[in-house]
Every structure is written in structure tokens, then in C-alpha cells.
Amino acid sequence: MTKQQAESLVKKAFAAVAHSENKHIMVKGDASPFNGDTVYWSKRESKHYDGLTAKVLIKQDHKCGYCGLRFVDGEDIHLHHIDGNHNNWKPKNLTVVHQSCHQYIHTSKRET
Template identity: 55%
Template sequence: KAQKLAPLVRGWRRYHRYCKMDGAKHSLWHISHRAWKVFNQEKKQDRYSTKQLIEKAFPSVPYSENKHVNVRGNKSPFDGDLVYWSERNSKLYDGQTSKALKRQNHSCASCGHKLLSDERVHLHHADGNHNNWKKENLLAIHESCHTYFHMGKSAS
């Protein structure tokens, strides 16, 4: 039960990590208290093992208030500054994808268009070997370009 509950609680906490939730009526205290009662009623559990289950079910997520990145000056997604918006959106991806985006100047390796928030960015292995994670082998491309590339390969 604790293993099923942990991802839900972690997701809820990550979603609200920029909000100050101290004393909020939507805090997790009531849910954790109810879970403690349910876990403690099981015959195999005592209060110490129940406490360990609660710690597993309610993992801590760091809280950071006011960490939103403000949009610079009077920028707008409709002003045509594709470089600014693609660079800003590249921060949403993990290390390898972000590095590939910077190396390619935030452009798709397949079609050459700028990578914006309209479509997800996929990491493509140029040699087809998914175990080869060298930076020369990794290309950032649009999700549709990636699908089109692999459709063409499987048909031939």
C-alpha cells in the first residue's frame, strides 16, 4: 500500500512545490494520519514499522517558494523571437537532451526548424544503437520527425 501511495504523494508535492502549503486545508496531514491508522490496524504492524511505512509512502520533496523564472522584459511567444523561447524551453529537458539542444542551436537535426514548446523534443540515436550514449550520436529532433524517421526505416 505504501509503494502505491508514494508516487501519488510525490507527484502532488512536486506539483505544489512552489506554493506555500503550511497550514493549508489541503495539506497532507489528514491523509497521512488516515494512512497511519490503516497501516497500524494490520496485525503484522506495530507503531515503529507503521512509522517506517508512512515515511516510505510520504517521501519528502524539497520546497522552494518563488522559484519561477520570469519572462525577460516584454517578450511574448507571439513576437517571433524563436531563439529566446526555444532556449527557455530547453531548460525543461534532462541533461543529455538539453546538451544536444545547445549543441544544435535549438534546431531540429532532421528538419532544421526551431524546437518550440508546441511539440516534445526526442533524443535520437544517429547510428541506431540505443546503448551508444556518446554526445556525437545523440540528436535532438521533433517528436513528429522522430516518428517519421522510424516509420521510414521500418517500411524499408
């Protein structure tokens, strides 16, 4: 096998991934999750979401609709239907919450 044939096979086996398919978001300058800039990190994390979730995140200033804390890097963000009706997609019926807050909301509703 020639070098050109080998390179051709490698390119076919490991095709380049388009930048748009790579969901990694570059960290700005000397930012660190340990420097206390929770606003930067919550906004950066929200870029992983699109559609309604992203719109509600912006509307809520990247804060949980239940506990009011900001979302941090790596946390799962859930879109919650306030009235419990999953067919009601009106903006006033939607809020974004931490995964743990979402679980608490639904657990506390079962107990009452």
C-alpha cells in the first residue's frame, strides 16, 4: 500500500467534523469556573440549548425559575410546564429549572 492510499483510507475512516457540528464553546480569555463569575458560566452553558429552552433561559436571566440560583457549567437544565399541562406551550407556562429542582417540584406535587 502506498502512502497516498493509506492517507486516503484514513481520511475516509476519520472524516473531518464540520465546526457547526462540534458543539464545544470556546472559553474566553482567562475565564475559570473557580473565579466566581457565575454570570459568564451560566450564559456560556445556556449556549448548549436552543429553541424554547434558550429563549426562556434568556428571559429568566440564566437563573432557575424555582430556586433562583444561576445555572453552572455541566448542569442539566429542564424546561418545566408550570401548569403541568404538557400540551400548553405558551411562553407564560414555561420555565427553566435545575434537574434537581424539577424532580423536587414533581415529587412535592405527588405528596399533596
